[in-house]
Structure formats: structure tokens, C-alpha cells
Amino acid sequence: MGQIKKASSALSKLFVYGALKYGQPSNSILANTGNGYANFWCRATTTQKLPLVIATRYNIPFLLNKPGVGYYVTGEIYEVDDRMLNSLDNLEDCQDIYTREMQDMNIGVGEGTVPCWVYLLQKYPEKLLSLPYLSGYENSSTHPYIMRHRRTHKHPAQDDLSYETAQN
Numbered sequence: 001m002g003q004i005k006k007a008s009s010a011l012s013k014l015f016v017y018g019a020l021k022y023g024q025p026s027n028s029i030l031a032n033t034g035n036g037y038a039n040f041w042c043r044a045t046t047t048q049k050l051p052l053v054i055a056t057r058y059n060i061p062f063l064l065n066k067p068g069v070g071y072y073v074t075g076e077i078y079e080v081d082d083r084m085l086n087s088l089d090n091l092e093d094c095q096d097i098y099t100r101e102m103q104d105m106n107i108g109v110g111e112g113t114v115p116c117w118v119y120l121l122q123k124y125p126e127k128l129l130s131l132p133y134l135s136g137y138e139n140s141s142t143h144p145y146i147m148r149h150r151r152t153h154k155h156p157a158q159d160d161l162s163y164e165t166a167q168n
Contacts, residue, residue: 011137012085013168015044015105015116018061018137020088024146031165036084041077044105048072048112050120056160058146061137064128064165065099065120068144071135077105087093091148095166096158099120124161 019026022040030038051070052063063073080088089100099122104113121128139145151157 002087011079011081012090013041013105013114013116014038014078014080014085015046015075015118016044016078017063017073017101017118019145021076021137024139025136025147027090028085029087030078030080031090035087037079037081038084039079041079042107044075044077044107044114044116046073046075047104047106051129052134052137053128054134054137054143055128055131056157057155058157058160059143060145060157061134062121062124062128063071064124065122066129069129070133072106075105075136076134077107077114088119097161115161128161134161 017028018024021029023025029035048067049070050063050073051066052061052073054061064070085100098119100117100119102115103118105116106117108115
């Protein structure tokens, strides 16, 4: 009996709330085995209220690290391997924009909570807190998500998040 290679890499749980969710524009990243292993585990909700906003000229959903503000946010938990986490860290500009941290997610009444990785926006301009808060994200024609490969290098998403940006 040969060892199954996947067993060599412990799986982590990852909570996704935005464009990575099933049926959303970036879900193909999780579905692409070239990026690593990912398997849908269950739906879940944050255990604390957090502001989920759509921001930048690319309509990116961001979960701001400001507990107690906004709503309990719904999303999905995936089981992922380290390779997939590394792929996502690169995609999510982990150092530049997001931080990935462990938080308990609520998996249903009587089911309790599960610790999951989640991408949070740590540093953000205050003006993001004046945007409408969402309890769940769906890509829409009013705020169409712009896929990363369609964004211009002239205007990286970071530009729209910088503190130096003049207030309009």
C-alpha cells in the first residue's frame, strides 16, 4: 500500500467570505489543483461582528479587522493544504494588504466553532468604515469584481487603500 501524498501535508481550515466563495469570480483559484489542495467543508459565520466592505476601483471585498463593527459575516470553510495557503498568500498580497490570522468561526447552532485562517485587512484608511457594511458578499453588476489579471499595474489596489490618498 503506497502512502497517499496528501497525508504528508496537514490540512488547515480556511474561511472565505468574498470572491473566493463558490460561484464567485476567484473560486477557480481554489478549484485549481495546480495551486494545491482545497475542499469545501461547510458554510460558516464569523463569531464576532466585523465590517465587510467593497472597496477600491476594483470592487474588492475586504473584511476589516475592527471587531464589534458591522455584522456577523457569512462565508465558507475550505480544507486546504500548505501549498494552497501559499498560493492564496501570494494572490492576496498577504504582506502588502492582508494579514492571515486564525479566528474561530461559527459552524451552526449546536455545532460550535472551528478555528480557521481568514484574510483580514489590518491597515486601512478610516474612510473604509464609512462604506456600507455587508453580512455576506455576492459579486454584482453594480459593484463588478475586477479579476486580478484585468487590473492595471498603473493603479494597484494598494493605491486606493493608502493613507496618503487625498480625500475627495
